[in-house]
Amino acid sequence: MSAExxxxxxxxxxxxxxxxxxxxxxxxGEAVSALEDINLEVSxxxxxxxxxxxxxxxxxxxxxxxxxxxxxxxxxxxxGEAVSGPDPRRILVFQERGVxxxxxxxxxxxxxxxxxxxxxxxxxxxxxxxxxxxQGFENAYPSDLSGGMKQRLQVARALAVNPDILYLDEPFxxxxxxxxxxxxxxxxxxxxxxxxxxxxxxxxxxxAVQMADRVVVLSSRPARIKDILTIDIPHPRNIxxxxxxxxxxxxxxxIGLAYEI
Amino acid sequence: MKLPVWLRPVLFxxxxxxxxxxxxxRQPGQLLPGPIGVAHGIFDLAQHGLLLKYIVASLxxxxxxxxxxxxxxxxxxxxxxxxxxxxxxxxxxxxxxxxISPLAWIPVAILWFGVGDLAAIFLxxxxxxxxxxxxxxxxxxxxxxxxxxxxxxxxLSSGAFVSRVLYPAVVPQxxxxxxxxxxxxWLVVVAAEMISVNSGLGFLIVDARNAGxxxxxxxxxxxxIGAIGLLLDLAMRSLERVRxxxxxxxxx
Numbered sequence: 001m002s003a004e005x006x007x008x009x010x011x012x013x014x015x016x017x018x019x020x021x022x023x024x025x026x027x028x029g030e031a032v033s034a035l036e037d038i039n040l041e042v043s044x045x046x047x048x049x050x051x052x053x054x055x056x057x058x059x060x061x062x063x064x065x066x067x068x069x070x071x072x073x074x075x076x077x078x079x080g081e082a083v084s085g086p087d088p089r090r091i092l093v094f095q096e097r098g099v100x101x102x103x104x105x106x107x108x109x110x111x112x113x114x115x116x117x118x119x120x121x122x123x124x125x126x127x128x129x130x131x132x133x134x135q136g137f138e139n140a141y142p143s144d145l146s147g148g149m150k151q152r153l154q155v156a157r158a159l160a161v162n163p164d165i166l167y168l169d170e171p172f173x174x175x176x177x178x179x180x181x182x183x184x185x186x187x188x189x190x191x192x193x194x195x196x197x198x199x200x201x202x203x204x205x206x207x208a209v210q211m212a213d214r215v216v217v218l219s220s221r222p223a224r225i226k227d228i229l230t231i232d233i234p235h236p237r238n239i240x241x242x243x244x245x246x247x248x249x250x251x252x253x254x255i256g257l258a259y260e261i
Numbered sequence: 262m263k264l265p266v267w268l269r270p271v272l273f274x275x276x277x278x279x280x281x282x283x284x285x286x287r288q289p290g291q292l293l294p295g296p297i298g299v300a301h302g303i304f305d306l307a308q309h310g311l312l313l314k315y316i317v318a319s320l321x322x323x324x325x326x327x328x329x330x331x332x333x334x335x336x337x338x339x340x341x342x343x344x345x346x347x348x349x350x351x352x353x354x355x356x357x358x359x360x361i362s363p364l365a366w367i368p369v370a371i372l373w374f375g376v377g378d379l380a381a382i383f384l385x386x387x388x389x390x391x392x393x394x395x396x397x398x399x400x401x402x403x404x405x406x407x408x409x410x411x412x413x414x415x416x417l418s419s420g421a422f423v424s425r426v427l428y429p430a431v432v433p434q435x436x437x438x439x440x441x442x443x444x445x446x447w448l449v450v451v452a453a454e455m456i457s458v459n460s461g462l463g464f465l466i467v468d469a470r471n472a473g474x475x476x477x478x479x480x481x482x483x484x485x486i487g488a489i490g491l492l493l494d495l496a497m498r499s500l501e502r503v504r505x506x507x508x509x510x511x512x513x
Contacts, residue, residue: 094410
């Protein structure tokens, strides 16, 4: 057994396997292909970003992986078990309005914990309030929170049920650029302490290069995997290092954007 | 000058009453009693023990008609809103019945229930049923899909889904619908009582005119109806302001 294999996250066990995944849906009587022959393997604890031009089917792919949509061909297996529907063991974090506005911060975090005994539930809630740094807002309603705080709350609600996979669907897409950068740091910090497998859909190249272990590049509709890039820069990443810029340019090229605007 | 918020409408109403009284004093005639005359009329009613009796009688009919409509229309509307196929089947029927004025039901109400409380309650029920049904249906339609998906993701059973996602998500819209519909119920109670009963504020108005042109009592009836309508609206509004019900207007 080589030492290298143990060092990299990719050396951990296989978590998710996507094989020949295709998705065709009908619109106005015509068959429209959204996903074509997607093949992907994700290891336990890995942080994978999925990028692609807007409208290419990134979100569709994530919704299929999370079990909200069913594919028309191919298979998705997690720990060798086929995905047949949404499951609390993997939680999808939405871009907007994902938290329940009728529940407080505590109520939202505890949403998936109703089966736990009270003491344990409260302990778990308190822990994740800390994790996403919402101390002092335990009894606030989402309408009193900023956009970034709402997204942190959504992440906390997801983590609280102890999922092994977190799917994030452009979770910072609706935030201003400063908050977005802060949120990336927060998510990386949480990922490094909690060590969940993360699949993160974004159309923001910088976001992908700053956070991911690997970046999956999708083509425009129908989405196929164009390339998978390994981001071999250790965290914390220097975003003006030559390697960073090189990978960023590579990604821009893959997506088909010239890097002189 | 800074006046407390509640004082402004009070002062405005007082000014209007004064203008009304002055106008009547300067041009006495049969057009309308003045506010003092109306106040006498209300006092008269109270002295004969009719004021409270009529208010209670009207509120009784509204409570039953409105309550029964809410009890039937809201669950039915939520169910139809949820099962789109059911809605498609019911929709033409609803749209046929909805524009029929409750007044058109008066002969039918008398035929079915005779002259009395039941006919009046039925009219109020009919008037409230369709607005509440449509409110409940659209409340379900307007729930963002994200809430459904989040609920499904956390593995809720269908019972838990209804009580923990569907119900809280529709409550704000239902409350607004209930408040507007209660206004309709109160509007219809007068018409209902004009035809088929011998008590209540609507009956008071018709009876005061028929039995000796007591226009002070007619206007007294109108004033009381208006005042109670206002109180009902305020009560419903305060219910909408309850924090855990009130999320919708504050959320984007």
